[in-house]
Structures are given as C-alpha cells and as structure tokens.
Amino acid sequence: MIKHDIVIIGGGPAGMAAAAAAYDSGVKDVVIIDREEKLGGILKQCIHNGFGLHKLGKELTGPEYAAVYEKAVADRGIKVFYETMVTDISEGRTVTAQNSGGILKIEAKAVVLAMGCRERSRGALNIPGTRPAGVYSAGTAQKLINCMGYSVGKRVVILGSGDIGLIMARRMSLQGAKVEAVCEIMPYSGGLTRNIVQCLNDFGIPLYLSTTVAEIHGRERVEGVTVAQVDQNRRVIEETKRYIPCDTLLLSCGLIPENELTSTAGIPLSAVTSGALVDEHRQTEHEGIFACGNVLQVHDLVDYVSDEAEIAGKSAAEYVKGNLHSAVTVKTAAGNGVRYVLPQRVTVPPKEDISLFLRVTQPFGKVRYTVKSGDEVLAAAVRLKAAPGEMEKITVKAERFKNINEEITVSLEEVQ
Amino acid sequence: MKRELTCIICPRGCSLSVNIDGAKTCVSGNSCPNGEKYGIEECIHPTRTVTSIVRVENRENTMVSVKTARPVPKENIFDVMEIIRKTSVKAPVKIGDIILTNIYGTDIIATKDIV
Incomplete structure (x- = not known):
C-alpha cells in the first residue's frame, strides 16, 4: 500500500487542470493515474483549432491546449502513473489500479474523478x-x-x-x-x-x-x-x-460520462447528467471524492472543463488541509425549459459567488432565466438565444443565499 | 451588399448582419471587435486556418498534427491540403516547428511534440 494526498483518476484536460490547481492550493503530494502512455486524453486527437479562446485568450488546436497543461503538470513535478487502469475505489478512498508492473493500491486523502466520457x-x-x-x-x-x-x-x-x-x-x-x-x-x-x-x-x-x-x-x-x-x-x-x-x-x-468506477464505489449519480451528484465544490456525496470534466457533465468546450477541474482540484486540496467542512446544503432543481442544473446542491450560505451550469430542453429565442428559492429571486439573466447544445452559466452572488432554505430552481421564459 | 452570417471566431456564434456599401462597412450583432473584423473579412475575402496531419517517417503509424500559422484564403484550402498531403517529416518534432514555409502566404507549423 502506498499513500498520496490526492489521487486524480484520468489525465485528460480535467485531470491535468485539477492536478495543477490542487498543487497550487498547497497540497504538493498529487498524483495522476492515466490509462494511456501520454497525458492529454481526447485532446490528442482533436487536431482542429478553436480551443483556449476563453481560458487562455488564444486560439489553439487540441494538442497545443493539452501541451499547456502537460507543461503545468511537469513544471510542478506531479507524478503520473502512465498506462495504468484504475479498477476500484473503496469507501475509505483506497484506489486500486493495474499496470504492467502488477496491482497498485494507493491510500488517498482525497480523490478527483476525471475519467471523461465515451461515445454512444x-x-x-x-x-x-x-x-x-x-x-x-x-x-x-x-x-x-x-x-x-x-x-x-x-x-x-x-x-x-x-x-x-x-x-x-x-x-x-x-x-x-x-x-x-x-x-x-x-x-x-x-x-x-x-x-x-x-x-x-x-x-x-x-x-x-x-x-x-x-x-x-x-x-x-x-x-x-x-x-x-x-x-x-x-x-x-x-x-x-x-x-x-x-x-x-x-x-x-451523444457522449456518456464514464462512471463505472463511480457507481461501483456506490457514489450516487444523476439520472439526467449521468454524472455524480455534486455540491459547488464538485464534491460527490462521498466525502473526499470530487468529480469534474466530462465524467461529471458533458461539456461543449474544453475551456469550461478546465474551469470546472480547477474548482474540483482546489476543493480537494482544501479538504486535505481540513478546510472543507460538511455544511448545510440546499438542493437545486431544473424548472421550466431547463433540463438540468449543476451543482445539484449548494452550501448555504456559501463563501463565494456560485455559478450554476445548465442546459435547456429545446432551442429557444430570447429568454430570461430566473433563479428562485421559494418566492425569492436570487438572480436573473437574459440571453439572446438558448440551445440544448450550448451550456449556460448563471452566477449568483454569495450574499443572495442568506436565509435561504427552500430548493433553488432555475427556469426560463421566452421574452420578446 | 447585405449579408447575414454566423460568426465562427468563438463558440458563442453571434448572428452578424453585415452591410457593405463601397468603402463603407457596417457590422451589427457582434459581441466583440473580433466579430466585426470577421464579418467584414468574410464578405470581402474569407480566410480559414487549415489544420491537418503529416506522416512521421521514422515512427510506425504516427502522424504529427499541423496548422497554417495564419489563416489562408478559403478558396485555397484544398490546394494547401494537397501540399500537406505530399509532405512527411522525421521525428523528433516540437510544437511550433516550421514544417513548410511560404504556403499561400504563411507557414505550416507542427502542433504536437513527437519524441
């Protein structure tokens, strides 16, 4: 049995960004386990351009975007187990993996799930x-x-x-x-x-x-x-x-989050996203196990995968440092015109503003989104169009969550 | 000339309305300056970045991904592809290495490291 503070499962865009973010949050003993011989995941084969405009401010191809994060991982000296397949995660966060050297058991203080998705x-x-x-x-x-x-x-x-x-x-x-x-x-x-x-x-x-x-x-x-x-x-x-x-x-x-490990570990999944149910830290319902990227929800843009992975990586580090305490949470729900909302529960009151990610049920023209808890409106946003293929993000200010104890619903209405 | 376009600069995909009257141009619907630039260029002389692959001679079943360092005229996309198709390289290759120079006004550069 070997021990590491944070074990990240998957070395694609989510795993790499989560690893770097965890390291930068002060937990240096981070390892990545990947089944391939090289980091980058699916980006390695996405040779077209259009990656990185939001996150890095320049337009890159998939392999170039991956190289930015591969360098971030290497610069921090983060250890990578290549050609290693994780076969099990136990309740106590023991990760079992297999490679040409045999079976590996790693006892982790926190685990980040970043296995991505596969095609239907x-x-x-x-x-x-x-x-x-x-x-x-x-x-x-x-x-x-x-x-x-x-x-x-x-x-x-x-x-x-x-x-x-x-x-x-x-x-x-x-x-x-x-x-x-x-x-x-x-x-x-x-x-x-x-x-x-x-x-x-x-x-x-x-x-x-x-x-x-x-x-x-x-x-x-x-x-x-x-x-x-x-x-x-x-x-x-x-x-x-x-x-x-x-x-x-x-x-x-269509793409399906690859959650065999997650469900075998008994971690509850959402029937809509096929990913784990998480709070705003991207912590699953199993303490100390976090999820991000396409294994959590299928994204349109890698830039947003990196953003989400940074939240999960940072939160995993905070958990290891003992700064992430269990807290009172309120559930979120999809209202009119909305297919799902992620995270599925939020801490009240939260320490920071919370971004809610959602997808709509069908294409709409101009819409107004309303975030409500009971009768109280927490946030509203107008968008010129909405489509199921485009993930939407609505940010709610931290102070708006004061005195909230009813389910938070995001709904939309078409406006002229 | 008036044209309705979808901006392809970023995933937001703004619906642009471009009006060109001699030297006078007017773009609306864009959310950023890049959209205005795209709208005008798309009507006057559309360009695209071409991405493709080049065979690595000394590695089995291995391709290195490449791109045009700058966008090329849209009508020359298949000419550029024909030139790239006839090319091969020897590993090692580093990201940013110039694979071909002066192809329709730009270079073809590697976008992947091959050790």
Missing part, C-alpha cells in the same frame, strides 16, 4: 441492418485518421450532428472523402452553430434534420444506408425512406 455505440442505438466493416464512432475514426494516419473511408454518411460529427465531416472532406450527408434525428442540431457553418456549409455538406439511418447495407463492407425522416415520436416514416450509397457510416450520437 451502434449497439446502444439499435440501428437495423447487417454488421459490415465501415461503421465507426466519430471519435474512433478521428483517432484512426489524426493519430495513426489511416484512411477510414471514401464515401461517408454521418449520423448525429454533435460537434464531433461536424468536425469529422470537415476532416473527412479535407482528407479527400465525399461526405454525402449528416443526418440528425432531432429537429435541431446538437452542435455549435459555428461548427455547422465552418464544417458543413464551407464544404457544401447537407444536414438533414428529423432524419435517421433506418438500415445499414453491405456484407463485408458498408455498401450504403437507408435514411428516412422521423415523426415527432422519432419513428421512421416509411414513405420517406431513400438509399444513399456509401462505404462508411460515422456515428456521433
């Missing part, structure tokens, strides 16, 4: 048809092309218009493939508008909304797909079926 697979989507080669999740294709240099396909259909699907539509086009269509089952895109502009419109790729892949054809290799429009219950409308010849189908149908 074909199996989970239940797409009918044969099982030929040429069906990839968008992220797998991204890794094969960008890191390993394979050509994945020449004629492509993409199901799902999340950001990875849009980015891959552009990537495949640049690599010389013909992207025939991006199909989205919902009546709106799940990706950022800027990605529709610069990844689809720039390359003349059509986006078909309320459309899905109804069947995959081909024995050895994909030969084509049948696409069809869906009704409001997302059921295929038979008479709209049409065949598109292609050799590759990419799936970009």
Whole structure:
C-alpha cells in the first residue's frame, strides 16, 4: 500500500487542470493515474483549432491546449502513473489500479474523478441492418485518421450532428472523402452553430434534420444506408425512406460520462447528467471524492472543463488541509425549459459567488432565466438565444443565499 | 451588399448582419471587435486556418498534427491540403516547428511534440 494526498483518476484536460490547481492550493503530494502512455486524453486527437479562446485568450488546436497543461503538470513535478487502469475505489478512498508492473493500491486523502466520457455505440442505438466493416464512432475514426494516419473511408454518411460529427465531416472532406450527408434525428442540431457553418456549409455538406439511418447495407463492407425522416415520436416514416450509397457510416450520437468506477464505489449519480451528484465544490456525496470534466457533465468546450477541474482540484486540496467542512446544503432543481442544473446542491450560505451550469430542453429565442428559492429571486439573466447544445452559466452572488432554505430552481421564459 | 452570417471566431456564434456599401462597412450583432473584423473579412475575402496531419517517417503509424500559422484564403484550402498531403517529416518534432514555409502566404507549423 502506498499513500498520496490526492489521487486524480484520468489525465485528460480535467485531470491535468485539477492536478495543477490542487498543487497550487498547497497540497504538493498529487498524483495522476492515466490509462494511456501520454497525458492529454481526447485532446490528442482533436487536431482542429478553436480551443483556449476563453481560458487562455488564444486560439489553439487540441494538442497545443493539452501541451499547456502537460507543461503545468511537469513544471510542478506531479507524478503520473502512465498506462495504468484504475479498477476500484473503496469507501475509505483506497484506489486500486493495474499496470504492467502488477496491482497498485494507493491510500488517498482525497480523490478527483476525471475519467471523461465515451461515445454512444451502434449497439446502444439499435440501428437495423447487417454488421459490415465501415461503421465507426466519430471519435474512433478521428483517432484512426489524426493519430495513426489511416484512411477510414471514401464515401461517408454521418449520423448525429454533435460537434464531433461536424468536425469529422470537415476532416473527412479535407482528407479527400465525399461526405454525402449528416443526418440528425432531432429537429435541431446538437452542435455549435459555428461548427455547422465552418464544417458543413464551407464544404457544401447537407444536414438533414428529423432524419435517421433506418438500415445499414453491405456484407463485408458498408455498401450504403437507408435514411428516412422521423415523426415527432422519432419513428421512421416509411414513405420517406431513400438509399444513399456509401462505404462508411460515422456515428456521433451523444457522449456518456464514464462512471463505472463511480457507481461501483456506490457514489450516487444523476439520472439526467449521468454524472455524480455534486455540491459547488464538485464534491460527490462521498466525502473526499470530487468529480469534474466530462465524467461529471458533458461539456461543449474544453475551456469550461478546465474551469470546472480547477474548482474540483482546489476543493480537494482544501479538504486535505481540513478546510472543507460538511455544511448545510440546499438542493437545486431544473424548472421550466431547463433540463438540468449543476451543482445539484449548494452550501448555504456559501463563501463565494456560485455559478450554476445548465442546459435547456429545446432551442429557444430570447429568454430570461430566473433563479428562485421559494418566492425569492436570487438572480436573473437574459440571453439572446438558448440551445440544448450550448451550456449556460448563471452566477449568483454569495450574499443572495442568506436565509435561504427552500430548493433553488432555475427556469426560463421566452421574452420578446 | 447585405449579408447575414454566423460568426465562427468563438463558440458563442453571434448572428452578424453585415452591410457593405463601397468603402463603407457596417457590422451589427457582434459581441466583440473580433466579430466585426470577421464579418467584414468574410464578405470581402474569407480566410480559414487549415489544420491537418503529416506522416512521421521514422515512427510506425504516427502522424504529427499541423496548422497554417495564419489563416489562408478559403478558396485555397484544398490546394494547401494537397501540399500537406505530399509532405512527411522525421521525428523528433516540437510544437511550433516550421514544417513548410511560404504556403499561400504563411507557414505550416507542427502542433504536437513527437519524441
């Protein structure tokens, strides 16, 4: 058994930022455990630009953004266990991991969960048809092309218009493939508008909304797909079926936080975010265990992952130093038009202002958000538009939480 | 000339309204000065940063990611890609290393370290 003050599980953007923040908050004995041979997580394969505008004030590619935090980790002398897979976290915060050297047991004073997320697979989507080669999740294709240099396909259909699907539509086009269509089952895109502009419109790729892949054809290799429009219950409308010849189908149908470790440890998860239930310190319902990044909630921007990870890292350090005491909390809840609010509970009164993160249920025009506890309005904010693909943040001043004991609800109403 | 655009500078994706009348330009809907600049340039001469990959000769199944140091004219994206595709490098490569010089007015630089 070895001992460390803070063990961080995952060396992607969340893990790296949490490690540096914990160190800078005064706890020097921080270690990162990562299953790959290099830090950076998914950023290593995201070779496109657009990262860092908010957080670092410059526009970087994924690998460049990762390198900034990799350097922060190295400069602080933070130890990294590479090619090491965590298999268990006990109630008493003993982390069990495995690598080529055998089994490792680390007793930690605090643990930060930063395992990220994974893509929804074909199996989970239940797409009918044969099982030929040429069906990839968008992220797998991204890794094969960008890191390993394979050509994945020449004629492509993409199901799902999340950001990875849009980015891959552009990537495949640049690599010389013909992207025939991006199909989205919902009546709106799940990706950022800027990605529709610069990844689809720039390359003349059509986006078909309320459309899905109804069947995959081909024995050895994909030969084509049948696409069809869906009704409001997302059921295929038979008479709209049409065949598109292609050799590759990419799936970009949502990301799922990778919480097997978390649930095995008995840490309660949210049914909506599929991540742990946390307070404003990103502390889960198990004392001393924190969570951040895409394992907590799927983010649109890595910049916000880094922000969240810094909160978790700093809080883990405060916990180790004995400064984070259990306190009275009030639950937060999603009201009209809001799908979820994170954190799911907040300390009252808090020491600092609290930012509430949320996603809306469907696209809206101009909206007014209201944060209320009982009849008392804690904060309000107006935004020109709201979309499920874009996370929203509303900050509530610390002093507004005085004398609050009822559930805090965030709701929206459309305004003219 | 009047055009409605979505700004692609940052994820906020502001809806821009650009009005160009000879030398007089007017951009509205932007939340920052970058949006105004983008709106005008997109109407007069659109440019894009191109990111891609270059094969590393002395490493198995390894690519180094690269980008144009500055945006290139949008109409030359595929010309730039054709040049990048024919290129290969030898490791080690450091972030910021110049891989190719003077490609449509800028350099192609590495965005990843390959040891």
